[in-house]
Amino acid sequence: MAMALVVTIIMPMMLKTMMILDKLMRYDDLLDKTELNTYTRTLNARAKQIGIPTRLSMPDVRGVILESGGVCGWCAVSLLRQPFELDHIIPLADKGAHTPQNLVVACPDCNRRKSSQHPAKFAQALSVQLGQTTPLILRVLSHYGITPLFQKPLL
Numbered sequence: 001m002a003m004a005l006v007v008t009i010i011m012p013m014m015l016k017t018m019m020i021l022d023k024l025m026r027y028d029d030l031l032d033k034t035e036l037n038t039y040t041r042t043l044n045a046r047a048k049q050i051g052i053p054t055r056l057s058m059p060d061v062r063g064v065i066l067e068s069g070g071v072c073g074w075c076a077v078s079l080l081r082q083p084f085e086l087d088h089i090i091p092l093a094d095k096g097a098h099t100p101q102n103l104v105v106a107c108p109d110c111n112r113r114k115s116s117q118h119p120a121k122f123a124q125a126l127s128v129q130l131g132q133t134t135p136l137i138l139r140v141l142s143h144y145g146i147t148p149l150f151q152k153p154l155l
């Protein structure tokens with residue numbers, strides 16, 4: 001249910017947000033402040049709705065997007081000129097923090113597939129599917145003290 005809410009809120013913004021990443025990759029000082037502001041307020045409204053008192057600032061959200069390097073944090077697919085979403089790594093509904101550290105840029109596919117799954121379960125399944133891990137997968141598994149199912153061969 002929480003995920004459906006995110007998708008509902010973010011979908012109308014997709015056409016515009018998909019342009020943000022394109023802009024920032026070449027003109028990051030021109031990142032659209034109005035769009036960022038709207039996006040930030042949307043994220044904060046969702047947190048407020050489920051009783052979380054912390055708020056993100058526009059520079060927080062901008063920082064998460066810039067730090068993505070233009071790829072999905074989960075699967076590392078390029079998001080250049082593609083729609084993307086911001087995902088709470090540990091869902092707010094599972095007491096995840098509403099902070100930049102708990103946010104990641106995600107492709108819509110990963111965000112949809114992760115949905116209400118436990119982040120470690122999703123990370124495990126994704127590493128097997130990809131045949132590799134990503135820094136975020138390792139970070140999430142490490143947070144929960146889990147060894148990745150997929151291990152790179154030595155040779």
Ligand SMILES: [Zn+2]
Pocket residue numbers: 072073074075076077106107109110111
């Ligand atoms: Zn992805």
